[in-house]
Amino acid sequence: MQGKLYNALFASGIALILTCLMVGIKLDTEGTQLAIKGATTQQWLWIGLGIGLVFLSQIFSDQIDSAFSKVPKPQLSKLLPEEKKMSVLKPWLIALLVVVMLIWPFMVSRGSVDLATLALIYIMLGLGLNIVVGLAGLLDLGFVAFYAVGAYTYALLSEYFGMSFWACLPISAGLAALFGFVLGFPVLRLRGDYLAIVTLGFGEIIRILLNNWTAVTGGPNGISGIAKPTLFGLEFSRRAKEEGNIPFHEFFGIDYSSSYKVIFLYLIAVILTIFVIYVINRLIRMPVGRAWEALREDEIACRSLGLNRTVIKLSAFTLGASTAGFAGAFFAARQGFISPESFIFIESAIILAIVVLGGMGSQVGVILAAIIMTILPELAREFSEYRMLLFGLLMVIMMRWRPQGLVPMKRPHLELNR
Amino acid sequence: MSQLLLDVNALTMRFGGLVAVNGVNLKVKNRQIVSIIGPNGAGKTTVFNCLSGFYIPTSGSVMFKNEQIAGLKDFQISRKGLVRTFQHVRLFSNMTVVENMLVAQHRHLNTNLFSGLFKTPSYRRKEHEAMDHAAQWLEEVGLLDVANRQAGNLSYGQQRRLEIARCMVTQPELLLLDEPAAGLNPNETKELDELIIKLRDEHEISIVLIEHDMSLVMGISDHIYVIAQGTPLADGSPDEIKNNPDVIKAYLGED
Numbered sequence: 239m240q241g242k243l244y245n246a247l248f249a250s251g252i253a254l255i256l257t258c259l260m261v262g263i264k265l266d267t268e269g270t271q272l273a274i275k276g277a278t279t280q281q282w283l284w285i286g287l288g289i290g291l292v293f294l295s296q297i298f299s300d301q302i303d304s305a306f307s308k309v310p311k312p313q314l315s316k317l318l319p320e321e322k323k324m325s326v327l328k329p330w331l332i333a334l335l336v337v338v339m340l341i342w343p344f345m346v347s348r349g350s351v352d353l354a355t356l357a358l359i360y361i362m363l364g365l366g367l368n369i370v371v372g373l374a375g376l377l378d379l380g381f382v383a384f385y386a387v388g389a390y391t392y393a394l395l396s397e398y399f400g401m402s403f404w405a406c407l408p409i410s411a412g413l414a415a416l417f418g419f420v421l422g423f424p425v426l427r428l429r430g431d432y433l434a435i436v437t438l439g440f441g442e443i444i445r446i447l448l449n450n451w452t453a454v455t456g457g458p459n460g461i462s463g464i465a466k467p468t469l470f471g472l473e474f475s476r477r478a479k480e481e482g483n484i485p486f487h488e489f490f491g492i493d494y495s496s497s498y499k500v501i502f503l504y505l506i507a508v509i510l511t512i513f514v515i516y517v518i519n520r521l522i523r524m525p526v527g528r529a530w531e532a533l534r535e536d537e538i539a540c541r542s543l544g545l546n547r548t549v550i551k552l553s554a555f556t557l558g559a560s561t562a563g564f565a566g567a568f569f570a571a572r573q574g575f576i577s578p579e580s581f582i583f584i585e586s587a588i589i590l591a592i593v594v595l596g597g598m599g600s601q602v603g604v605i606l607a608a609i610i611m612t613i614l615p616e617l618a619r620e621f622s623e624y625r626m627l628l629f630g631l632l633m634v635i636m637m638r639w640r641p642q643g644l645v646p647m648k649r650p651h652l653e654l655n656r
Numbered sequence: 657m658s659q660l661l662l663d664v665n666a667l668t669m670r671f672g673g674l675v676a677v678n679g680v681n682l683k684v685k686n687r688q689i690v691s692i693i694g695p696n697g698a699g700k701t702t703v704f705n706c707l708s709g710f711y712i713p714t715s716g717s718v719m720f721k722n723e724q725i726a727g728l729k730d731f732q733i734s735r736k737g738l739v740r741t742f743q744h745v746r747l748f749s750n751m752t753v754v755e756n757m758l759v760a761q762h763r764h765l766n767t768n769l770f771s772g773l774f775k776t777p778s779y780r781r782k783e784h785e786a787m788d789h790a791a792q793w794l795e796e797v798g799l800l801d802v803a804n805r806q807a808g809n810l811s812y813g814q815q816r817r818l819e820i821a822r823c824m825v826t827q828p829e830l831l832l833l834d835e836p837a838a839g840l841n842p843n844e845t846k847e848l849d850e851l852i853i854k855l856r857d858e859h860e861i862s863i864v865l866i867e868h869d870m871s872l873v874m875g876i877s878d879h880i881y882v883i884a885q886g887t888p889l890a891d892g893s894p895d896e897i898k899n900n901p902d903v904i905k906a907y908l909g910e911d
Binding site for chain 1: 710735740746749750755758787790
């Protein structure tokens, strides 16, 4: 009991210090000078309440834990029909889902479609990192670097050589893969924490390089006016940017609407995501996927069986990176503007959070988590500055309630039919 | 006299000031079962680690099929046909039994990315062959019934046999078994005994065995090496070893 009291005092003390610094004190301009102002009485009241809550939750942590364990956990396996029925239903369900995804954007607002596109980008990134972290078990904290490589590849090729989005897409993925290969080669001897730190450093190196190589990348100003993707040469702008091009709406003789472009981008994202999902689905059933899994389970046994661990790890790293490059090229095309600001460490952290929240290695989980992680901040917009606080709270609850992730990984097992 | 499959000369392994293995010689002919025995901590497993490339020996030569393999990487050595098991079972316990067998055949499979993505005929054929090969070996060790079970859920004896089967699908010529009978009951030990003899007689491979179970060692070995404190103490046929005063002294202590 005494230990608990001590713990509670400690936790509320830390909470007090943090909230006083972040919420209790504000910098304000007073004429030409900055002045420190205390919060209003009401705010102090809230702070006091919050500290009290922290104190109580620490004191009664056991009771809260047991209450949490009583909350029914969603049993996905019970929701789904039996395995035999499932194998018949599955293609239909997937087909239905794809159809809904294709029709849905025509019925909702532009903003929602745009948000969905963003969610799809995060799905691609999450799936890519899932190969590296979830399947091969290599902790990569600099994943955003490959995303940046992909985005800048398209942006630069488009700006300097006027290359089209579709031509640049494979190049971006390839170049990101090359970067993954070059980084992976020396560092894959490292394990766990050491690997994490090196990848973290690599992520920063790429960002700083982009920031400082002003002559080519435009430095902090970034690159703007990146060409949007076209549909077989048809542009989605009001007037054709290039001579001889016809805009989409003129070609089909319909009125111009800016939402066509948004929907078109969304549809590209859907197609790219389906492609990525297909490829990764095949990969985990292929020898290389099995080798990733085996390597994660027992590296020494793998070595004794003649598996070259460097090659196998490198393949995971490279394929993960190329997925990020893919997503990056699309991101650049969608935004039309990129700068190093978009590729800061917090992005890596969010992508990693998606993988961990979703359940390491689980594809469905990662997709769900990516959707939640993109939509949640939008829903919580009214909380404005307390948004991240809410986000953190959600993470803590999630990790206590379901530490193995939303949908724990269930690998497709290969069966011997006799 | 048949040709030497493995010829180890003056193998020495030093860890800083500690000499773990000192001048060990080992000769294995084709289709032979050779045992290494010795008290705990004598350096038997270190010898295995040197042979299989997990350690790079400080000095000495390791000739396998008349080729120097000391200094090669572990996976290179195992690809040449020298495969080992471990003192503690090392299975991929979250994978099924048959998947364990497929991982072992990794380098025989079509690992080309694109043929896998598009399931080309050659890819499918290779996967089929690997499955058949796996099934054949599972039958050989009596694990066909549990082929779709998770490896971690097998009984200890089954796990031991799976580990041997997993080595065998890599098509080795020399198998190093590190205390395969440890933790087995007398019945399972007997099965293991029969399996090892079958491997030699029917599959024509050689086996080097580290084992503490003397009845097993004496019963199946063609030749025995005794190591004590890293140095070779004696070698000879089971009968010679049984009656060697030095060996008796090392095992039972001086009276």
